[in-house]
């Protein structure tokens with residue numbers, strides 16, 4: 001079962017939707033469960049000014065993406081690249097073992113969005 005913090009975030013997720021005028025977008029999926037996660041960001045001067053997510057997936061995916069987007073807003077691109085699913089799980093307290101892959105989606109979506117941003121910058 002999910003702990004109280006996870007349930008609370010699931011009932012009231014933050015940073016849901018799409019950032020207006022985003023300049024970074026990453027979409028990833030998990031082939032096994034079929035869930036899809038998309039993260040958009042507005043990055044200015046190397047700082048993530050805003051980040052939002054859309055998730056077609058389970059409760060753990062929604063909660064992980066809500067938490068992960070909250071953790072990277074205000075951070076530099078380099079700092080956001082350091083974020084791991086382990087840190088997201090630590091922030092949540094715990095996730096059931098069979099739900100760990102859901103938090104990996106959030107980490108992957110952030111990396112995909114930053115890769116998109118860097119390619120737009122010609123890097």
Ligand code: FES
Nearest residue numbers: 033035058061102
């Ligand atoms: Fe696949 Fe949660 S079951 S993301």
